[in-house]
Amino acid sequence: MSAPLPRSARLLDELGLARATPASLMARWADAADDTQALGGRVTAILGAGPHGPVSADLAADGPHLLVEGPPGSGRTELLRAVVASLAAAERPDRLAVVLVDGRGVPTPDATPGEGLRVCTDVPHVTTHLSAHDPVRMREFAQSLSAELKRRAELVGRSDFAEWHTGRELSDRMVAQRTAAASREDRNGDLDSPPSSTLRLRPGADRRRAEPAPPLPWLVVVVDDLDALVSPALGSPGRPAAGSVMRALEAVARDGERLGVHLVAATGPCARTAQTEPVRQASLRVLLDAVVPGVAWTNRRRGGGGWSVRTGRRRCSRAGG
Template identity: 60%
Template sequence: LAWAERFARALAPLRADAAPAEGAGYRPAAASLPAAARLLDELGLARATPASLMARWAAATDQGQGVGGRAEIVLGAGRRGPVGAELVQDGPHLLVEGPAGSGRTELLRSLAASLSAAARPDRLGLVLLDGAGGERGDGLAPCTELPHVSAHLVASDPLRMREFAQALGAELKRRHELLDGTAFAQWHAGREATGRMVAPRQPTPGELRGDLDPQRTGTLRLRASVPRTEPAAGPSPLPRLVVLVDDFDALVAPALGSTGRPAAGSVVRALEAVAREGTRLGVHLIATSARPDRTADTELARRSTLRVELDAPDQPGPGRGVLRYADGREVPFQAGRVTGRIPRTATLRPTVVPVEWDRMGDPPARRPVRELGNGPTDLALLASALDRASHLVSATPVLFPPAP
């Protein structure tokens, strides 16, 4: 109310220059994109806690997560709120293109984080692949702390690369045999209808007792101990799987002298099989490319109904891009950063922001936040909360390759 009164008093002395043309409606000025965005803010997880994550997972279950699952991604901030898509409905694959320094790797990390926040680790698994062989910093290594990540390959060891390609091919074959011609969602719906997907038994009040549970983090926490009369429930036999590939162009056309060059072809063939068959098998592919000319003839480029084009890193900075949907819609966005240091006391300092008159009608912008650089990253905080939440709901992470 105070903001509305100030705005009304600012309008009071103004008069229109001339009457508007007949039939011309009011067209508000479009809000500008922020210069930077924090992914956790766009996810509504400014303070990521196990309780807030479990609530998101429960809401996703109510919206169809149990029948084949969903794969929701949030890229960052748009002019009217968060910008994202859902791979099952809008996908199934996503290709991110942008020049060097445009923020491709950071966006891929944010996509891994948003996928993890949207689904339980026993219903959605992530497989990470650094196509440049670790030549550009940490790559996707910071994402390995997420409980949803079941494999991480750096394309520098030919032996491991061939093993990865064989494992991915074996996973596609296993899904073919399990589905037996049935669509992925229909297969899950049939299992749920026939009662073969049995929910774990809830403990009665008499069965609850305090028991120390040693966690991987070394912290002792109280948990509900239940006498087991049957084996613990494991992950779904057919969870959704998302393969995230950084520098896909470096695999398609590896540089001379690259240590992973001898086995790059086998990995590309496995990824191309995912692009062709993943739609009906519940496997999605998200990849980045710095050289669209090298990847234009791939199956991924032909079958990616979702495209992201990142701008050159000049102004206002890396992460600015456009999301293109299959129906022709184009939505500009500023990618949400997930490896920034958490804001602390900097948020309490007074901030002065210039406001131009043509932006007076826009909603109040978020206050700029400076990183102090002495705390954990948002990705590390989210991974810790996800790990605790997955233990609380007894969600066993997906195995890749699956155990025989």
């Protein structure tokens, strides 16, 4: 089918917000908390405007990973910023964490706002921003990301992220019931009263209470200029450490879906990038064209079908079921 698309799109309009105020965002987060279909939280990103409303991608249902491809000047970074903002608007910070990686680095410490992904660091969900020009920080980042994957694997065990949260909800309810029962016992202090007239001390009630499972939020790793990490420029300060960062990102691409970790990456033309795990594992793709400003199309490959949207030329097409 085909239908006219709007000439421009404003993220707040697509989010249904007049203004991004604390009250409006907290209302959205409260709505997300009541969504029983989104175990552990929402990971929904707005990609643009369509003829019948916003075009969005659910990283959990449609992903696990999203790749944005396009030449310089096609708007890759701007789209990544919109993705970060829409992810943050969909879920509260304790249920969603975001990590930012600027593959080409930021030239100076006092870079102007809006350069790269640094502008997104004001979002409360952002825990880390890596600028790929400092070899020491790059290696530390790679180690930290690998350690987080290992921690999640130990927590989740043989299950996956959704199963773990299902079990956690059951565990929390059991803890709440035990806590209520223990509070009734505490009215008599720490003494047991057996049938005989002998009193004996009982172990402290707190030691018998089951501890709730630790929180495990969604984690989204957003990478701009993935191609610069795959093929760093000669003389780049981050060139020696780029390999360690890529190995950590490839681990996310391979194992992240089961562990609640998603990768959103943008890349320019690079033959070597196509051979990497972040590209191979990306089931959601956005292709940007710099020839006609604002032209983009999205392909979703899941369940034997897919759809594509083109903006700028005011055309929408759909294929498959």
